[in-house]
Amino acid sequence: GAVVSQHPSRVICKSGTSVKIECRSLDFQATTMFWYRQFPKQSLMLMATSNEGSKATYEQGVEKDKFLINHASLTLSTLTVTSAHPEDSSFYICSASSLGDQPQHFGDGTRLSIL
Amino acid sequence: AQTVTQSQPEMSVQEAETVTLSCTYDTSESDYYLFWYKQPPSRQMILVIRQEAYKQQNATENRFSVNFQKAAKSFSLKISDSQLGDAAMYFCAYRSAYAGNNRKLIWGLGTSLAVNP
Numbered sequence: 001g002a003v004v005s006q007h008p009s010r011v012i013c014k015s016g017t018s019v020k021i022e023c024r025s026l027d028f029q030a031t032t033m034f035w036y037r038q039f040p041k042q043s044l045m046l047m048a049t050s051n052e053g054s055k056a057t058y059e060q061g062v063e064k065d066k067f068l069i070n071h072a073s074l075t076l077s078t079l080t081v082t083s084a085h086p087e088d089s090s091f092y093i094c095s096a097s098s099l100g101d102q103p104q105h106f107g108d109g110t111r112l113s114i115l
Numbered sequence: 116a117q118t119v120t121q122s123q124p125e126m127s128v129q130e131a132e133t134v135t136l137s138c139t140y141d142t143s144e145s146d147y148y149l150f151w152y153k154q155p156p157s158r159q160m161i162l163v164i165r166q167e168a169y170k171q172q173n174a175t176e177n178r179f180s181v182n183f184q185k186a187a188k189s190f191s192l193k194i195s196d197s198q199l200g201d202a203a204m205y206f207c208a209y210r211s212a213y214a215g216n217n218r219k220l221i222w223g224l225g226t227s228l229a230v231n232p
Contacts, residue, residue, distance in 0.1 A: 042225075
């Protein structure tokens with residue numbers, strides 16, 4: 001149980017392109033989803049927290065117009081990197097959590113490369 | 116604000132031996148959760164074990180166990196009978212029990228564990 005699917009696993013695209021990453025909870029209702037960015041050999045950096053049906057809460061320093069997050073249902077959240085540039089290249093991971101004291105369960109991550 | 120410290124950037128262990136990864140944290144809260152996550156080279160984040168602060172008994176999951184010392188704010192992970200597949204980055208994380216809908220994790224910087232055959 002507690003499976004989170006993240007898609008795509010790898011994206012390579014040109015500078016200026018917008019890229020959408022999907023995060024789905026397959027066997028539970030995810031009231032809260034989290035989006036992280038991870039640089040090589042570093043810890044996870046939380047970008048934003050999204051609760052189903054409400055606006056995402058962004059961490060300090062994260063541009064909300066650059067990283068658009070939508071959490072329209074209890075099983076799906078999307079992260080759109082708008083007008084991506086090479087400095088946006090990174091590993092992005094989502095996680096999902098249901099109500100109560102349930103832990104976060106992670107997707108497999110998306111490696112984004114902007115040329 | 117809460118912080119999590121992992122003081123060992125790298126560790127190594129011989130296959131079949133036991134290794135302990137350290138984690139300390141700082142908080143003024145009395146109720147919280149602590150986690151160990153494993154991230155192998157595939158970069159998938161896998162929950163290894165979790166501990167509720169109100170429980171005195173140390174959590175165990177097969178070969179993985181923790182030594183939770185609440186007064187010392189210490190939460191070490193012991194891996195027994197180490198296997199080659201245990202090689203990974205291990206992250207310690209803290210989560211407040213009072214956060215309501217904001218249940219974000221506070222992460223340590225990680226410990227890279229190598230398992231030598």
